[in-house]
Amino acid sequence: MNGLVVEGLRAGYGAVNVLHDVSITVGEGEFVALLGMNGNGKSTLLNAIMGFVKPSAGSIRLFWDGQSVPLAGQAPHRIVDLGIGYVPEGRRLVPNLTVEENLKLAARGRAKNDFAENLDFCFETFQILKERRRQLAGTMSGGQQQQLAIARALMTSPRIMVIDEPSVGLAPIVVDQMIATIKELQTKRRMTILMAEQSFFQAVEVASRAYVLAHGSIVHAIEHGLDAEAMETIRNAMMGVE
């Protein structure tokens, strides 16, 4: 089966360990939510998947088209080229390049041949980016920048999209649109999504499965459909209620 498999991952910063024995899987076509309150290690896990944080133990593998590729130890740009599109915390756009230049920059390696097609798709999905394509990315509003960050990840022709808290700093109505658009990427474009989110209600509405991260460990994994009971368990786990 195609997908991303993280097993027994340990990672942190210098002497401080943040993630303890974390295992998650994301199968092709799934929308997996990674839930957790501030500082519980969501971004650290995603950064480890992307190669920005080096794991001290465990494995991260991409299974695709019958191949198994280890991601741990590879440079971030290689991981992107292998098919993990990344929408990071803080968006990390290039402020002094235009919207279109930011998108063009990401059409690299495998994605080069899909440039025109990907750009059309991005402009179709995010109308505002088409209208503002000559505007400097740094002068866009927070919501527009978030759209651009997602579009940039789409430009890399990702097999799996890794999205870190897309709702941070946005007005509630903008958040709803954003989450709906991400959900459409899964339902209409059959994209595979791993999304970190601390807003529980946002995430459970769209996710097909969820993991709850607390103090750097997976304390709950909801493997089958998010029914009312599962939601109650997740919420308690997030709040630290036993």
Add this chain to the structure above:
Amino acid sequence: MVFLDLALNALASGIALGCIYALVALGLAITFGLLHIPNVAHPALVIAGAYAVVLANMRGIDPILAALVLTLPFYAVGLAFYEFYARAFERRGRGNTLQSLTLFFGVSLIVEIALVVAFGTDLRSVSVPYVGRSFELGLIVLPYRFLVPALLAPAVILGLWLYMTRTHSGLAMRAVAHDERALSISGHDPVAIKRHAFGLATALAVLAGAALVIVGPVDPFAGRVHLGRVFAVVVLAGLGSIPGTLAAAIIIGVAEAFVTAFLSPSWAPGVAFAILLGTLALRPNGIFGTAR
């Protein structure tokens, strides 16, 4: 009449002078302006480029042609040097501007000493048909050799500007100073981009060297007079602005030529910094710089 004559000639030679400054500053616009590496060795590399052109010219090769061919080995040297620099400095944490500054001062001295050992301290020049003759255009009298930088600088800057705005690696070079992680996420290797940019800057040194040695003879220490001015050009232009480099260099060149013609040549070297201070007071990011 005499005034107009002086003024027109000052303007013409100032523009030519500005074009020379632009060529010398261009490599630094990349290393300092985009990569934020305080490459004080750049003018010394320009002089090394001038000597390489002199050597080729001794075998009868046209200096411009020689410079174009020499960009390749200079690019390679730039790549190798950046690799060394990145391993020795950049990957070991931050806050080492002073260390890098010391390194580049050292490189500068080593290049100068190597040139002294190899060629002595005598002035060296190239022999080409267009050195030594002048043309007249109304009141303006300008040596033909000044046309070389006046044509080369706009051509090189246009080429570089197209490269920076139209190609993937050009875009990546403009992005690298802002956010390396943004580049990684876009599928680029930031270290490779920086290495390439440094190689490009080093290759530009040999073009500048050719222009310098066509305009006048050089000695191993000829880079020193350019050092301060060239940093002034890059900062005045606005860090990383390529077209701005030409404009800033011409402003400084023309101002120096006017000061030389109407006040005294001894004031000329201070002009660049007077303009720089004046401009930064009004526009802290330089003429063409954007807020960052």
